[in-house]
Amino acid sequence: MTVLQNPSSPLFTGCKLALLFHDxxxxxxxxxxxxxxxxxxxxxxGGGREGNESPEQCVLRELDEEFSIALTQDRLIYKQGGANQTADGMSYFYVAEANKQEIESIQFGDEGQYWRLMPIAEYLQCEEAILPLxxxxxxYLETISDI
Known part of the structure; x- marks a missing residue:
């Protein structure tokens, strides 16, 4: 997993995951x-930390709760630490790739209105996207373009 700005802090409070499916x-x-x-x-x-879970446990639990996708930790390909935008402490941003079967099996949870697949380029330009994300x-995209 590529790791960027990974300060070791037990004070993390939440995580987000960019789940990619092709582009x-x-x-x-x-x-x-x-x-x-x-x-x-x-x-x-993604969402907030529960108990003493690690950042990886947090983001994978949130993905499963919100989309019924159960990934293993080895599927996380990127990790970036930074200040949490909604709570005190650290937050972590992850990237993972989904396969067609996982996308087709999504069962959306009870948080949020609806889900969709959005082209990466559209999200980056979208005025209704969350700026810190x-x-x-x-x-992340700059990091992989350097390879």
């Missing part, structure tokens, strides 16, 4: 509720 991302429209961060914007799977995704 597309699995995204979902957040609920349109003013009391939550980033209402009605396009988001990635756009920024983190750009850093």
């Amino acid at each position: 597309q991302l699995v995204v979902y429209r957040r609920d349109n509720i003013s009391s939550i961060p980033f209402p009605n914007l396009w988001d990635f799977p 756009q920024q983190r995704l750009r850093v």
Whole structure:
């Protein structure tokens, strides 16, 4: 796994995952509720830490809860640490790749309005996408373009 800005801190509070399927991302429209961060914007799977779970356990649990996709830790291909935008502490941004069977078997959970596959280029330009996620995704794409 490629790791960028990975400060070792036990104070992480949440994670997000850019789940790629070819040149597309699995995204979902957040609920349109003013009391939550980033209402009605396009988001990635992920969420807050529960108990003493590791960042990897957190992001994989959230993916399973939100989309019924159970990946193993070795499927995570990129990790980037940074400040959490919605809570105190660190957050981690991951990237993984999904296969056709996983995409076809998605069962969307009860958070958010609906999900879709969105072309990566569209997400990066979308005014209704979450800016910090756009920024983190750009850093990942710059990292792989250097290879």
